[in-house]
Amino acid sequence: MVTRASGQLTAALDHAERGLACVPRGLPRAQLHAWAELPTLAALERVQDAERALADAARALEEDPVGSAPGRFGFDDAEHRLHEAEAHRMLGRTDQAVAAAEASLGTCLTGTSGWAAASLTLAQAEAPVRPSDAAQRALDVLQRIPAVRLRSTARARLAQLDGALAPVTAVGVTELRERVRTLTPAINVHGTAEGA
Structure with a gap:
């Protein structure tokens, strides 16, 4: 996240990929796909790779038995939808960004x-x-x-x-x-x- 925020997108993607090579299945993998890989790919305007990262994050979240539980501590569906909305916004997909952000908002207190x-x-x-x-x-x-x-x-x-x-x-x-x-x-x- 720090590397991406400082504009070092290639290095940020490298960090995300190295993390994904080591991380266990379930929530940790979902979080790395959505939180590290997806926004970096969107910032690099690698549309197909960003779509793949989004699908991988959703799949990993579904694999976790408590991954979708509302209000659970850590990465959850609301945060996943938030990262999805941000990626769509970066890619200029306003309608999809609005829909994903509304889905995230709908599960938050x-x-x-x-x-x-x-x-x-x-x-x-x-x-x-x-x-x-x-x-x-x-x-x-x-x-x-x-x-x-x-x-x-x-x-x-x-x-x-x-x-x-x-x-x-x-x-x-x-x-x-x-x-x-x-x-x-x-x-x-x-x-x-x-x-x-």
Whole structure:
């Protein structure tokens, strides 16, 4: 994930492939396919390989006897759908991204970190076609989850959404831009988590 985030996609894919060569069946394999391999292949625009990784992740999740259990600790169907939505979004497949994000959101408890991730991923997918809905969805996340509880991934999704909506004039976009701009930092200047 760190390698991919720093733009080293070839190295990230190599890490994912090495992990897949060693990981046991079931949830660990599903997670590596969906969390490491799939987004890297999508970022590289290797469509067929990304589709294969998505299918492999789904198969590995199905093989695990408790893999689909809602709310189980660790990788589950909601997270799988979240990664699927992000991959479709990167590949420019808006309808598929929206459907996968909605499926993820439908299995999350409102106000949780997973709910925030699914909501913001859905907002990112909606942004090109329904910018007002995207902005309102993100504002709902900011309304329900205090800034001190927002994960760094949620903050990154908010920043990406804000950037995607920058050229748009739609209901809620200006308010979202201001809320994102004034969002309390996760870590203060002394290196301490805010609210700690």
